[in-house]
Amino acid sequence: MRPSKRDELVQKALTIFYREGFHAAGMDLLSAETGISKTTMFKHFRTKEELILAVLRLRDEQFRNWLFRRMEQLGPTPRDRMLAMFDALREWFQTPEYRSCMFIKASGEYPQRDHPIHALSAEHKRLLHRQITELAREAGAVEPEVLARALLLLKEGAIVTAHIGHEVDPAGDARAMAEVLIDKALEKH
Amino acid sequence: MRPSKRDELVQKALTIFYREGFHAAGMDLLSAETGISKTTMFKHFRTKEELILAVLRLRDEQFRNWLFRRMEQLGPTPRDRMLAMFDALREWFQTPEYRSCMFIKASGEYPQRDHPIHALSAEHKRLLHRQITELAREAGAVEPEVLARALLLLKEGAIVTAHIGHEVDPAGDARAMAEVLIDKALEKH
């Protein structure tokens, strides 16, 4: 078995939690759908919460890897890469299995800020901010942290709007807004 | 009893669902915390889902009333009122009971778009868009619908960012971004 049973479980649990929600997906459903026995699941994780935390750690890694890889592919310059974030997001939104951001949903279902699951979601957002800040700095922004916060705020807005599904192209809207704000942030004075 | 038992239940259930989440708050907890017997709850609502839908209808009304009233109080001109949306949001974010947008959380816990709870969340966002579009038109925007989409995207982004709690002043960030975008949307050509 190349991928360990544990890794296989975490990856499959990710898919199910993402599709169904954390409270809605019970351990019996996970067992039935992953084909991994409950006994094994509880041997690897003492509680459901520990499994969820492992799922979120995997998601953090996979999502940031995917996003920045895609941004690099789509944009030659740092400025282009910032804008390409919204092209990457649009691709994500258009997949049939799209169901919002896993961390937004996690913090929604575990709304207390000191809950480990909520705290991990905050950490994910902080890591994103760090990476986008670096990109904004490369692009020559005077206040790269401010620009990064702006771009990420657009990202969260687009993610939520795309999921609720009442608008046609939130990624496109966010991209157009980003263009204006990036131009302003890179202006020579 | 001036407010009917039904209304009292819906209002109190709103508070509890908002604080705990929809799946996390069971009917027994609701009964214990509202002081209304389970028998009565199920006499007024055949299922938990029907109660949740009533809660969301009340929230839709109360939230839009609060927001637009506050925007009118804080802003003398249509342009000011658009910006005042973010001042109102900041006030909301600073309350200790703030726990994100009830409709974002509802669509997160009921992620399928054809689910009545998800559909009602989408309707709430559509009504908001209609009202902000009208305001953008009054302000003289050439494309009021586009500006309204932009402002609401900022709103959703700020709401989510404020709840996850990794940033200091998402409402202020969104306000500054809105100012740039409003200026651009109201430019004479």
Add this chain to the structure above:
DNA sequence: CATTAAATGAACAGATCTGTTCACAATGCA
């Protein structure tokens, strides 16, 4: 092949979930 480690299935515990039943109490109104 033999030994060890990992995974399985199925039953079980006890709590909690949604929703029901029913005898009784409180309330509103004539």
Add this chain to the structure above:
DNA sequence: TGCATTGTGAACAGATCTGTTCATTTAATG
């Protein structure tokens, strides 16, 4: 006062929840 409506409490049903137990089977390793 008398009657109808509304609400109550507590027990109950049956499903599902997280987590455990254990005898057995499968897989990896020497």
